Amino acid sequence: MLSTISLIYDPLGLIAPFLLHGKRILQAIGKDGVHWEEVPDHLGMQWIKRREELRVLARLKALRCYKPNDFGEVHNFSDAITLAYGQCLYLRMKNSQDKIHCALVKEKSRVTLSKLITVPRRELTAALLSVKVSAFLQKELQYGTTPKVFLTGSELVRGS
Numbered sequence: 001m002l003s004t005i006s007l008i009y010d011p012l013g014l015i016a017p018f019l020l021h022g023k024r025i026l027q028a029i030g031k032d033g034v035h036w037e038e039v040p041d042h043l044g045m046q047w048i049k050r051r052e053e054l055r056v057l058a059r060l061k062a063l064r065c066y067k068p069n070d071f072g073e074v075h076n077f078s079d080a081i082t083l084a085y086g087q088c089l090y091l092r093m094k095n096s097q098d099k100i101h102c103a104l105v106k107e108k109s110r111v112t113l114s115k116l117i118t119v120p121r122r123e124l125t126a127a128l129l130s131v132k133v134s135a136f137l138q139k140e141l142q143y144g145t146t147p148k149v150f151l152t153g154s155e156l157v158r159g160s
Contacts, residue, residue: 013106013109014107076131076133080119086126088108
C-alpha cells in the first residue's frame with residue numbers, strides 16, 4: 001500500500017482526492033497498531049477498491065496553459081471535514097467578449113492528525129494553506145497584483 005501511494009508523483013496535487021483515500025487507510029492501519037501482514041478485511045477491501053480507482057488516472061488529462069497576457073482574478077477555495085482538509089486554486093479569466101474561463105492551477109490536501117482537532121481549527125488550517133499556496137504561486141508565476149479571492153464555507157474563517 002505504502003509503495004503504491006509513494007510511487008505516484010503529483011507535484012500540483014491534481015490527483016489528491018484519489019490519494020487521500022489511500023492515505024486514510026494507511027492512517028487507520030497505523031492507528032489501530034495492526035501489523036502489515038494482518039490488515040483487517042474491511043481495510044483490505046477498501047484498499048482494493050481504491051487501487052482499482054487509480055487506473056482511471058491513466059485517462060486523466062490536464063490542460064496546463066492557463067496564463068494569457070491579461071488574465072483576471074485568482075480564486076482560492078478551502079474547506080475541511082473531520083478526516084481531512086484542503087484547498088484548490090483557480091485562475092479566473094475574462095476575455096474581451098466577456099467570456100469567462102477558469103483554469104485549475106494547484107490543489108493541496110492533507111489527512112488530519114489522529115489526535116482530536118476541532119473542525120473550526122481544521123477550517124482555519126485549510127484557509128492558512130490556501131493563503132500559503134496563493135503566495136507561493138504568485139511568486140512562481142509572477143502574476144503581480146492580480147486580485148485574489150479566498151472562498152470558504154466556514155463562518156469562523158470569514159469572521160477572522
